[in-house]
Amino acid sequence: MKKIWLPIFLLWGTVALAQADKGIELYNVTWASQSQNSGQSMPCGGGDIGLNVWAEKGELLFYIARSGTFDENNAMLKAGRVRVKLSPNPFEGTEFKQQLTLQNGAISISGKNGDIKVAIKLWVDIYRPVIHLEINSNKAIKTEAAFESWRYKDRLVKGVENNQGSWKFGAHGNVKTLKDSIAFRDGGIVFYHHNLDSTIFDVTVKQQGMDAVKNQLFNPLKNLTFGGLMLGKNLKAAGTYSGKYMDNDFEGWKLQSISATRSQNIAIYLNTTQTAAVSEWQNNLKKVILEANAHSKTAWQQTAKWWQQYWDRSFIYINPKNNQDTAAWQTGKNYQLFRYMLGCNAYGQYPTKFNGGLFTYDPVFVSEKTSYTPDFRNWGGGLMTAQNQRLVYFPMLKSGDIDMMKPQFDFYLRSLHNAELRSQVYWGYKGAAFTEQLENFGLPNSAEYNWKRPAGFDKGLEYNQWLEYTWDTVFEFCLMMLETERYAGKDIHQYIPFIRSCLTFFDEHYQYLARKRGSKPLDGDGHLVLYPGSGAETFKMAYNSNSTIAALQMITRRLLALPDNYLDKDERLKLTGFLKRIPPVTYNEIDGHKVLTPAKSWERVNNVESTQFYTVFPWGIHGIGKPGLDIALNSWKYDTLAIKFRSGMGWKQDNIFAARLGLTKEAAELTTFKLKDSGRRFPAFWGPGFDWTPDHNWGGSGMIGLQEMLMQVDDKKIYLFPAWPKDWDVHFKLHAPYNTTVEGILKNGKMENLKVIPEERKKDIILMLKN
Numbered sequence: 001m002k003k004i005w006l007p008i009f010l011l012w013g014t015v016a017l018a019q020a021d022k023g024i025e026l027y028n029v030t031w032a033s034q035s036q037n038s039g040q041s042m043p044c045g046g047g048d049i050g051l052n053v054w055a056e057k058g059e060l061l062f063y064i065a066r067s068g069t070f071d072e073n074n075a076m077l078k079a080g081r082v083r084v085k086l087s088p089n090p091f092e093g094t095e096f097k098q099q100l101t102l103q104n105g106a107i108s109i110s111g112k113n114g115d116i117k118v119a120i121k122l123w124v125d126i127y128r129p130v131i132h133l134e135i136n137s138n139k140a141i142k143t144e145a146a147f148e149s150w151r152y153k154d155r156l157v158k159g160v161e162n163n164q165g166s167w168k169f170g171a172h173g174n175v176k177t178l179k180d181s182i183a184f185r186d187g188g189i190v191f192y193h194h195n196l197d198s199t200i201f202d203v204t205v206k207q208q209g210m211d212a213v214k215n216q217l218f219n220p221l222k223n224l225t226f227g228g229l230m231l232g233k234n235l236k237a238a239g240t241y242s243g244k245y246m247d248n249d250f251e252g253w254k255l256q257s258i259s260a261t262r263s264q265n266i267a268i269y270l271n272t273t274q275t276a277a278v279s280e281w282q283n284n285l286k287k288v289i290l291e292a293n294a295h296s297k298t299a300w301q302q303t304a305k306w307w308q309q310y311w312d313r314s315f316i317y318i319n320p321k322n323n324q325d326t327a328a329w330q331t332g333k334n335y336q337l338f339r340y341m342l343g344c345n346a347y348g349q350y351p352t353k354f355n356g357g358l359f360t361y362d363p364v365f366v367s368e369k370t371s372y373t374p375d376f377r378n379w380g381g382g383l384m385t386a387q388n389q390r391l392v393y394f395p396m397l398k399s400g401d402i403d404m405m406k407p408q409f410d411f412y413l414r415s416l417h418n419a420e421l422r423s424q425v426y427w428g429y430k431g432a433a434f435t436e437q438l439e440n441f442g443l444p445n446s447a448e449y450n451w452k453r454p455a456g457f458d459k460g461l462e463y464n465q466w467l468e469y470t471w472d473t474v475f476e477f478c479l480m481m482l483e484t485e486r487y488a489g490k491d492i493h494q495y496i497p498f499i500r501s502c503l504t505f506f507d508e509h510y511q512y513l514a515r516k517r518g519s520k521p522l523d524g525d526g527h528l529v530l531y532p533g534s535g536a537e538t539f540k541m542a543y544n545s546n547s548t549i550a551a552l553q554m555i556t557r558r559l560l561a562l563p564d565n566y567l568d569k570d571e572r573l574k575l576t577g578f579l580k581r582i583p584p585v586t587y588n589e590i591d592g593h594k595v596l597t598p599a600k601s602w603e604r605v606n607n608v609e610s611t612q613f614y615t616v617f618p619w620g621i622h623g624i625g626k627p628g629l630d631i632a633l634n635s636w637k638y639d640t641l642a643i644k645f646r647s648g649m650g651w652k653q654d655n656i657f658a659a660r661l662g663l664t665k666e667a668a669e670l671t672t673f674k675l676k677d678s679g680r681r682f683p684a685f686w687g688p689g690f691d692w693t694p695d696h697n698w699g700g701s702g703m704i705g706l707q708e709m710l711m712q713v714d715d716k717k718i719y720l721f722p723a724w725p726k727d728w729d730v731h732f733k734l735h736a737p738y739n740t741t742v743e744g745i746l747k748n749g750k751m752e753n754l755k756v757i758p759e760e761r762k763k764d765i766i767l768m769l770k771n
Contacts, residue, residue: 022320023103023311024102024103024311024315024336025101025102025103026317026320026323026333027102027332027333027336027337028099028100028101028102028103029042029099029100029337029682029683030097030098030099030100031097031098031099031681032096032097033096034054034055034056034057034058034091034096034098035054035055035056035681036056037054037056037246037362037365038052038054038061038063038245038246038361038362038365038374039361039362039365039366039680039681040054040680040681040682041053041054041062041063041359041361041681041682042054042098042100042107042681042682043100043340043341043344043358043359043682044062044100044105044106044107044122044123044124044344045105045124045341045344045345045358045359046105046123046124046125046126046303046306046307046343046344046346047124047125047126047127047128047129047344047345047346047347047348048066048067048068048129048344048345048346048347048348048349048358049064049065049066049067049124049129049131049270049344049358050065050066050341050344050345050357050358050359051063051064051065051107051122051124051131052065052359052360052361053098053107053109053122054098055091055096055098055109058085058089058091058092059083059084059085059091060083060084060091060109060120061081061082061083061084062081062082062122063078063080063081063361063374064078064079064080064081064082064131064268064270065078065079065358065359065360066079066129066226066270066272066348066358067345067348067349067350067351067352067358067407068226068272068348068349068350069193069226069272070195070220070221070224070381070382070440071165071177071178071193071195071221071224071381072178072195072196072198072199072200072221073157073162073164073165073166073167073175073177073199073200074165074166074199074200074201074221074380074381074382074383074439074440075164075165075166075177075375075380075381075382076164076353076375076377076381076382077151077177077193077226077375077381078360078374078375079191079226079227079228079270080147080148080149080151080180080191081147081148081149081245081250081374082133082145082146082147082148082230082268083145083146083148083252084133084135084143084144084145084146084266085143085144086118086135086137086141086142086143086144087141087142087143087144088113088114088116088141089113089116090111090112090113090116090117090118090137090141091111091113091118092113093111093112093113093114093116094112094113095110095111095112095113096109096110096111097109097110097111100340102307102311102336102337102340103304103307103308103311104123104303104304104307104308105123105124105126105303105304105306105307105340105343106121106122106123106304107121107122107123108120108121108122109122115138115139116137116138116139116141117137117138117139118135118136118137118138118141119135119136119137120133120134120135120136121133121134122134123300123303124303124344125292125299125302125303126302126303126306126307126346126347127295127299127302127303127306128288128291128292128295128299129228129269129270129271129272129288130267130268130269130270130288130292130299131267131268131270132265132266132267132299132300133145133265133266133267133268134263134264134265135263135264135265135266136262136263137262137263138262139262140259140260140261140262141260141261141262142256142257142259142260143232143235143256143257143264143266144238144254144255144256144257145230145232145235145254145255145256145266146241146252146253146254146255147182147189147191147230147252147253148243148245148250148251148252148253149180149182149191149250149251149252150248150249150250150373150374150375151177151178151179151180151193151373151375152179152180152182152250152251153179154176154177154178154179155176155177155179155373156174156175156176157171157175157176157177158175160369160370161370161372161376162175163376163377163378163379163380164372164375164376164377164378164380164381165200165380165381165382166200166204166380166381166382166383166439166445166446166447167200167446167447168380168445168447168448169447170446170447170450170451172203172451177373177375178193178196180192180193180227181193181194181227181278182251182253183253184237184253186229186231187231188229188230188231188232188235188255189229189230189231189237189253189255190227190228190229191227191228191229191230191253192225192226192227192228192278192281193225193226193227194223194224194225194278194281195221195222195223195224195225196223197222197223199219199221199222200221200446201217201219201220201221201222201439201441203446204439204441204443204444204445204446204449205217205443207446207449207451208443208444208446208449208459209425209426209459210421210422210425210443212425213421213424213425216417216421217417217418217421217441217442217443218414218415218417218418218441218442219441220274220382220414220440220441221382221440221441222274223274223275223276224272224273224274225271225272225273225274225275225278225281226270226271226272226273227270227271227281228268228269228270228271228285229268229269229285229289230255230266230267230268230269231255231266231267232255232264232265232266232267233265234257234258234259234261234264235255235256235257235258235264235266236255236256236258237253237254237255238254238255238256239254240252240253240254241254245362246362246364246371247364247371247372248362248372248373248374267292269285269288269289269292270288271284271285271288272349307343310343310401313399313400313401313733314339314398314399314400314401314733314734314735315336315731315732315733316332316335316336316706316707316710316730316732316734317332317730317731317732318331318332318728318729318730319332319728319729319730320332320729320731321729322729327672327676328668328672328725328728330672330675330676330677330683331671331672331675331676331702331706332730333683334675334676334677334678334683334684334699334702335675335702335703335706337682337683337684338675338684338696338699338700338702338703339395339399339401339703341357341358341359341684341694341696341699342357342392342396342401342404342696343401343404344357344358345357345358345404345407346401346403346404347404347406347407348407349407349410350382350407350411350440351384351389351392351393351407351408351411352392352407352408352696353377353381353384353696354379354385354388354389354391354392354651354691354695354696354697354700355377355378355379355380355388355691355692355695355696356377356692356693356694356695356696357392357694357696359685359694360374360376360377360692360693360694361374362374363376363377366687366688366692366693367688377692378688378691378692379691379692380445382439382440383437383438383439383440383445384411384438384439384440385436385437385438386434386436386438386473386474386476386477387436387473387536387537387609387651388651388691388697389408389477389697390473390476390477390480390618391651391653391696391697391700391701391704392408392696392697392700393405393408393477393480393700394476394480394618394700394704395700395703395704395707397480397483397484397487397735398707398711398734398735398736399703399707399734399735400488400734400735400741402484402487402488402490405480405484408477408480409477409480409481409495411440412434412474412477412498413494413495413498414440414442415434415438415440415441415442416432416442416497416498416501417442418441418442418443419432419433419434419442419501420432420433420501422442422443422460423460423505423508423509425459426458426459426460427460427508427509427512429508429509429512430501430504430508431501431502431503431504431505431506431507431508431509432474432498432501432502432504432505433460433471433505433509434471434473434474434502434505435462435467435470435471436462436467436470436473436537437462437464437467444462444467448462448464448467449462449463449464450462450463450464465540465606466537466540466606466607467537468532468534468540468541469532469533469534469540469541469542470534470536470537471505471506471509471533471534471548472506472533472534472545472547472548472551472552473536474502475502475551475552475554475555476551476618478495478498478499478502478555479551479554479555479558479618479619481495481498481499482495482499482555482558482559482562483737485562486737486738487735487736487737487738487739488735488739489738489739492566493566496559496566496567499555499559500559500571500575502555503552503555503556503559503575503578506528506530506548506552507528507578507581510528510529510530510531511528513529513531513532514528514529522581523583525583526580526581527581527582527583527584528581528582528583529543529544529583530542530543530544530545530548530549530583531543531544533545533548533599534548535547535548535598535599535602535609535611535612535614536607536609536611537606537607537609538598538605538606538607538608538609538610538611539598539599539602539605539606539611540602540603540604540605540606541602541603541604542598542599542600542601542602542603543599543600543601543602544583544586544599544600545598545599545602545611546585546586546596546597546598546599546611546612546614546615547598547611547614549582549583549584549585549586550585550614550615550619550621551614551619552582553579553582553585553619553621554619554620554621556575556578556579556582557579559575560572560575560576560579585615585621586599586600587631590634590638590639590640591638593634593637593638594630594631594634595612595631595634595635595638595639596612596613596615596616596622596631596632596635596639597612598610598611598612605641608644608645608647609645610639610641610642610645610646610653610654610657612635612639612642613632613635613636613642613653613657615632616632616657616660616661617653617656617657617660617704617708620660620714623660623661623712623714624660624661624662624712624714624719624722624768625714625717625719625766626714629661629662632661633661633663636657636658636661636663636666648669648670648671648673648674649689649690649698650687650689650690650691650695650697650698651689651690651691651697651698651701652701653701653704653705654666654670655667655670655671655673655674655701655702655705656701656704656705656708658670658705658723659671659705659708659709659712659722659723660708660712660722660723661723662722662723662768663723664709664723664724664725664770665725667705667708667709667723668709668723668725668728670705671702671705671706671709674686674698674699674701674702674705675699675702675703675706678694680693684699686698686699707734708722708723709721709722709723709724710724710730710732710734711732711734711736711742713736713737715737716737716738716761716764717764717766718736718740718742718761718764718765718766719766719768720742720744720751720765720766720767720768721746721767721768721769722768724746724769726749726769726770727749728746729745729746729747729748730745730746731744731745731746732744736761738761739758740756740757740758740761741755741756741757742754742755742756742765743755743756749769749770751767751769
C-alpha cells in the first residue's frame with residue numbers, strides 16, 4: 001500500500017490530448033465471415049432502439065427491440081425480425097465483411113460475388129424512432145425485404161417461459177402471449193401489438209389488496225400499443241410465407257423490388273402509445289413518418305455527430321499502441337463496446353434492462369433448455385431488480401452520460417405515488433415503500449409477493465426468503481439523483497420529494513414496528529431499531545444492517561449538503577432530527593482484527609453478496625483517504641464469507657471493492673475477468689452469469705471497477721491511479737464532480753499529459769502511482 005502522493009500544479013500542459021491516439025475506431029468490430037445464427041449477432045442502435053444484426057446463409061437478418069414494449073403479461077416483446085435477400089446475391093461469393101463502426105453508430109455489410117458488389121449501411125436515427133437500411137450496388141439488383149413474426153398467432157406460455165414476464169413461477173391458468181396485428185397497408189407492412197384493458201397489473205393489484213385505491217394507481221400496461229411501419233420506394237407487397245427459425249414457427253410478409261436498381265432504401269418507423277383506440281396510435285405513427293421525412297436530409301449527419309460527441313465526452317484506451325489483444329487491451333476495448341450498447345437506449349421511456357438490455361436473441365443460444373421465442377429473457381421484462389439495475393447506471397456518472405440516467409430516474413418517479421399508497425393502505429402512514437423486485441407500476445412482483453401467504457401475514461411484505469425486508473436498494477438511485485447535481489450542476493428539485501419520501505418510510509416504518517413490539521419507538525440511545533432488516537438478499541432477518549445504516553446516513557447528509565434553495569428551514573430541521581435517529585455503523589472482530597460486518601446480527605445467509613463492503617461502495621464511508629481504511633482491508637483479508645463469495649461473475653462487485661481499497665493486483669484481476677472477451681462472437685455479450693445474456697450488470701460492474709481503478713473522487717478531491725497497474729498505458733477522459741473533466745495520458749508508469757477543465761481544479765488532483 002505504499003504510494004507516492006504528489007501535489008499537481010503546473011507540471012503538465014493542457015495539450016489537445018484527444019488527438020494523441022487513433023480514437024474509438026480502434027475498437028470497431030469486424031467480421032470477415034457470416035454468422036451461423038442469431039447468437040452470433042452484432043448490436044446496433046440509437047435513441048431507444050436496439051437491433052441484433054447478422055448475415056446467415058447469404059441473407060441479412062436483424063431483430064428489432066425498443067424500450068418500453070411491454071405486453072399484457074409485462075414481457076418485453078421484440079417488434080419482430082427483418083430478413084433481406086438480394087438477387088443476384090452478393091453474399092454467395094467469397095468476399096464478405098460486417099463491421100460495427102463505433103464512430104457513427106452504424107453497421108456496414110459488404111459482399112462480392114463475381115462482378116456484383118454491394119455495400120449496406122444499417123443505422124438508427126438518434127432523435128426519431130426510425131431504422132434505416134441503405135443498399136447500394138455496382139449493378140442493378142433486386143431486393144426482397146420481409147417482416148417476420150412468431151406472434152402471428154396467440155402463443156401459450158408454459159413453465160419457465162413465464163419468467164419472460166411478471167407471472168414467473170406464479171402463473172394462474174393458461175398464460176398466453178397474444179398475437180400481433182400485421183398487414184400490408186400504407187405502401188408497406190404495418191405491425192403492432194395492442195394490449196387489452198386487463199393485464200397483469202389488475203391481477204397484482206387484487207392480489208395485494210390495493211383495489212380500494214386502484215383508480216389512483218399508475219398503470220403503464222393498459223391499452224399500450226407498440227409497433228410500426230416498414231416500407232421503401234420501388235418496393236411492392238409480394239405476399240406472405242411460413243417458416244421456422246430455430247424452434248419457432250413464424251409467418252413472413254414480403255416486399256420486393258418493382259424493378260432492379262443500384263440503390264434501395266428501406267425505412268422502419270416505430271411508435272409506442274398508450275391509447276384505447278388503435279386509430280390514435282396510427283395517427284401518431286403518421287406523425288413519426290412526417291417528422292422523419294422533414295429531417296431526411298440531415299438525420300444521418302445528426303446521428304453521426306451525436307455518436308462523435310458521445311465518444312469525445314469520455315473514453316478509456318488501454319495500451320492503445322499495442323493492440324495484441326492482451327487482457328488489458330480487451331478490457332479497454334470491451335469497456336467501449338459495452339458503453340456503445342448503453343448508448344443505444346440514451347433516450348428511452350424506460351431504463352436499460354440489466355438482463356439483456358435491447359439485445360437479447362433466440363434464448364436457445366444462451367441455454368439449450370430455453371428453446372423459447374426471441375421474446376424470452378430470464379427475470380422479467382417490465383420487472384426491475386434494483387440491485388442489478390444500479391450497476392447499469394452508476395458508471396454513467398464518471399463517463400459523463402448523465403443525460404442517459406433520466407429513464408431510470410423517471411421509472412422511479414412514475415412509481416412514487418403507487419409506493420406511497422402502499423404505505424398508506426397497509427400501515428397508515430406516509431413514505432414510499434419500494435421493494436426489490438419492483439414492477440414498472442411500483443408494486444412488488446406477484447410471484448415474489450407469493451400467492452401462498454399465511455393467514456394474517458403483513459400485506460405490505462413480500463413472503464419470500466430472499467426479498468423480505470429488502471427495502472433499502474432504492475437509496476442507490478437516490479444517490480445517483482443527488483450525484484447529478486454534484487457532478488453536472490443539474491437542477492434536481494423534481495427528485496427531492498422522492499428522496500425525502502424514501503427516507504420517511506424508514507423513519508415511520510421502523511418506529512411502527514418497534515411500537516408493535518413494545519412501548520418505545522427508539523432504542524436506549526435514541527436510535528431507530530432497524531429490525532427486521534436485510535443486507536441485500538444475503539444477510540436476512542438482520543438487526544441494524546450496515547448497508548441500510550450507511551444508505552440512510554449518506555442520503556440524509558447529502559440532502560443537508562445541498563444548496564439552500566433545495567430545502568427550507570423546517571425541512572432541514574426534520575432531516576437533522578432524523579439523522580440523529582439513524583444508528584451508527586457497527587463493526588466486528590476476526591482473530592483480533594477489527595473488520596466491517598454486514599449487520600449487528602443476522603439469522604441466516606441466503607445469497608452470496610458481501611454487503612459488509614457497502615460502506616466502501618457505493619456509500620464511500622471507508623476507502624482511500626478516509627478513516628478506517630485499515631478496517632476495510634482487514635475485512636478483505638480475514639472475512640471468510642467475503643473470501644468465499646469473491647468472484648468476478650455477473651453482478652459481483654468485488655472488483656469495485658478492491659479498486660476502492662487500493663488493491664491494484666486484485667482489482668486488475670477481477671476487472672479484466674469481467675471485461676475480457678465474452679467467449680461469444682460479439683465480445684461484450686457476457687453472461688448469462690446469474691441473470692441472462694447479454695448480462696448488462698456484468699458489463700456495468702466491470703465499467704465501474706475500471707473507472708475506480710483509474711480515478712476516485714471524494715467531494716472535491718480527485719485521486720488518479722489509486723489502483724492502476726504500472727504496466728498499463730492509458731489515455732483516458734473521465735468526469736468528476738463540480739463540472740470537471742479529467743483527461744490524461746500515462747505511459748510507462750509516468751504521467752505525460754494532463755488536462756483538467758476547469759483548470760483551477762488541478763489543485764484538487766492527488767496523483768497516486770505505485771513505486
